[in-house]
Amino acid sequence: MEFVLNEYHRNTSDEELIADVKRVAGLLQQESLTQKEYKQHGAYNPATIARRFGTWNDALKKAGLVLERVKLYKQHKYCESDEAFFEDIRRVAQQLGKSFVSRNEYEEYGIYASGIRQKKYKGWNGLLKAAGLEPTPFRTGPNRKYTNKEIFEEIERVWILLGRQPKYIEARNGGLFRFSETVLCNHFGSWRKALEAFVAYINSDDDNDKDSQTEPTETIEPLTNNAEGITIRHKTNRNIDLRMRFRVMARDHFKCCKCGKSPATDPTVILHIDHIYPWAKGGETVMENLQTLCSECNLGKSDLLIDNE
Ligand SMILES: [Zn+2]
Structure with a gap:
């Protein structure tokens, strides 16, 4: 927390503050001024000035300067074709x-x-x-409301990609997440709270919550094993939901159980969840019967099973 000389600033008039903003802009020969630049050369605390006029851009406007955001846009060239x-x-x-x-x-x-x-x-x-590219997976705009599930799926995707908990700075820098860190922070209150909500969701077994009900569910039907004529009645769904998928991968340290490859060390690696004892033969979708495999090892395994069957 920065120490602010309240008494001093309270006695400073609006005109004095604006005059000093103008002075610094003139000193640096700039049309616009960041708070950081002002802090180095100004006489007052930029946060105090921003508070006094509403925002920093409001203070710039008062001083007849170009807004920071506008200045940013101006750096982009007009494109002819x-x-x-x-x-x-x-x-x-x-x-x-x-x-x-x-x-x-x-x-x-x-x-x-x-x-x-x-x-x-x-x-x-x-x-x-x-331009021949894919659309952004998330609609943007101030009115866009994200569901918890959309956000959790995105945190899960990045977490698996990194093989560890994502950091705030990674969300802020962009490139990893498909939406900005402000989406996460606005939705849950803060970055920390977003991660806490995600972990709570992963750890919960409550299937009655709204989000999990929207998941497509495969009906559990008795299966007939033609070779031996035995009817298999499953207790669980073949579908592996986000929570179980994440729990299995976390248990397996986000690595393939066969070859040890992980997206964290090789971005081309794609991890799958595999039924150790095949679901078609009566294997259930439970932690003990699930393992993390890379797509290559998983493919190798299915081939083997087809041979056996
Ligand atoms: Zn593998």
């Missing part, structure tokens, strides 16, 4: 190793201003489609 623009989006996608690029990611890594073309192609996803 659609093809050059698409080329640049594809470059960013490749750089990030993704099949899509979010608007925020493009603003950070792209070189062109996107506003006009977003209009032309009816939104960001239309633009991605025209």
Whole structure:
């Protein structure tokens, strides 16, 4: 917590504060000013100035300066041709190793201003489609409401990818998560609370909650084993839900039980959950009968089973 000289600032007029903001902008010969820049050269605490006028941008406006956000947009060049623009989006996608690029990611890594073309192609996803990329998996915008399940699935995906708990800084830096850390923080209150909610969900066995009911469920039907004519009646569903999948993978340290490969050390590795004793033969979907396998080992195993059957 920063020490603020309250008495001193209380006696400083609005005009004095704004005059000092202008002075620093002039000193640095800049149209705009970040709080960090002001802090180095200004006479007052930038947080105090921001509070006094509402936000830092409000103070900049009062001082007749360019807003920070606007300044950021100005750095993007106008692009003459659609093809050059698409080329640049594809470059960013490749750089990030993704099949899509979010608007925020493009603003950070792209070189062109996107506003006009977003209009032309009816939104960001239309633009991605025209560039031959996939749409962003999550709709964006201030009114977009995410379900807990969507967020938990995303945390799970990243957690498995890293083979460990994701860090706040990784959510903030972008690239890993498909949505910004503010989505997580706004939804749950904070990054920590989002992780706590995820862990509580994983650990819970409550199937009555709203989210799990929306999952597609396979009806449990008795199966006939043709070879021996024995009817198998399953106690569990073949479907492995997010919670069980995560629990099995966490138990197996997010690694293939056969060859030890993991996405954390080799991003091309895809992990699956496998029934050790096949479900078709009466194996149940319970922790003890499940294991983590990479796609290669899992494929090898199915072939073997087909041979046996
Ligand atoms: Zn393997």
